[in-house]
Amino acid sequence: MTLDIRQLTPGFGAEVRIDDIARFDEAAFSALRDLWVTHGILLFRDQELSEGAQTALSRRFGELEIHVRTEYLSPDFPEILFVSNMQKANGEPLGILADRDVGWHYDQIYLPKPALGSLIYAVKVPPEGGRTYFADMAAAYEALPDDLKQRIEGRRAVQSYEHFNRSYSVPTSKTQKARTQDVTHPMVRTHPYSKRKSLYICPGMTTEIIGLPETESRDILDRLFEFSVRPEFVYAHDWQAGDGILWDNARTMHRRDPFDGRHPRLMKRTTILMPDALAAPF
Numbered sequence: 266m267t268l269d270i271r272q273l274t275p276g277f278g279a280e281v282r283i284d285d286i287a288r289f290d291e292a293a294f295s296a297l298r299d300l301w302v303t304h305g306i307l308l309f310r311d312q313e314l315s316e317g318a319q320t321a322l323s324r325r326f327g328e329l330e331i332h333v334r335t336e337y338l339s340p341d342f343p344e345i346l347f348v349s350n351m352q353k354a355n356g357e358p359l360g361i362l363a364d365r366d367v368g369w370h371y372d373q374i375y376l377p378k379p380a381l382g383s384l385i386y387a388v389k390v391p392p393e394g395g396r397t398y399f400a401d402m403a404a405a406y407e408a409l410p411d412d413l414k415q416r417i418e419g420r421r422a423v424q425s426y427e428h429f430n431r432s433y434s435v436p437t438s439k440t441q442k443a444r445t446q447d448v449t450h451p452m453v454r455t456h457p458y459s460k461r462k463s464l465y466i467c468p469g470m471t472t473e474i475i476g477l478p479e480t481e482s483r484d485i486l487d488r489l490f491e492f493s494v495r496p497e498f499v500y501a502h503d504w505q506a507g508d509g510i511l512w513d514n515a516r517t518m519h520r521r522d523p524f525d526g527r528h529p530r531l532m533k534r535t536t537i538l539m540p541d542a543l544a545a546p547f
């Protein structure tokens with residue numbers, strides 16, 4: 266089965282032109298999954314996606330994560346995380362990340378069994394700002410100079426949610442801290458489906474390379490971060506309400522621009538976990 270697509274950049278990303286992403290039969294779903302693995306991010310425009318439909322579609326890709334920030338989960342579907350600057354009726358924040366600038370990160374890289382993918386659906390978007398950028402870490406890895414490749418060969422790095430939260434002064438409860446202790450992962454990981462290698466580090470959450478002196482570790486990480494966000498590896502998305510983006514979280518990291526907080530922005534996110542059978546490369 267062939268789906269109608271348009272490349273978003275020469276190297277990765279595709280828009281899938283489909284009327285209703287919630288109505289995939291098995292053949293179309295299997296084609297969609299292949300596209301996701303091939304292109305790294307998939308964009309769907311003009312969708313009307315209920316929380317139930319988003320959850321059901323996401324679950325076809327794998328088990329879903331219930332985010333540790335339980336205060337921002339949908340009351341109806343705990344698999345849905347609100348990403349928003351809006352407020353609940355009681356005046357508390359409705360979602361994570363508010364209107365701030367959010368630096369490059371991989372979702373859930375700080376978990377022992379990290380995320381395989383995320384699907385964000387845009388419900389309300391501000392007239393400007395709040396653009397989201399994705400970086401293709403498989404292409405970045407392949408293009409790395411040989412000396413850098415060699416220096417990280419076989420190495421692991423520390424991934425820290427606390428580091429991310431501290432950068433944004435996000436309050437974190439004791440339970441949340443206990444559930445998100447630092448972990449280590451290989452810096453280069455083989456994708457469970459495509460078998461392609463990706464750089465698996467990000468400025469927002471990676472703090473050090475295991476087994477190297479601090480200055481060397483910092484120097485290598487900085488070089489890798491600078492290299493991997495070169496324009497040829499990045500896709501920038503300007504949101505319209507009704508957009509959905511499904512990204513391969515084993516291959517792409519992302520960041521977001523700030524926006525004027527007087528305008529409401531609401532995104533709903535589901536997170537697909539790495540299936541147990543495929544988690545071995547970690």
Ligand code: OGA
Pocket residue numbers: 348362367372383385395396397519520521532534
């Ligand atoms: C996220 C995230 C970006 C955005 O939900 O994981 O980083 O555009 N959001 O809000």
Ligand code: MN
Pocket residue numbers: 370371372519
């Ligand atoms: Mn994110």
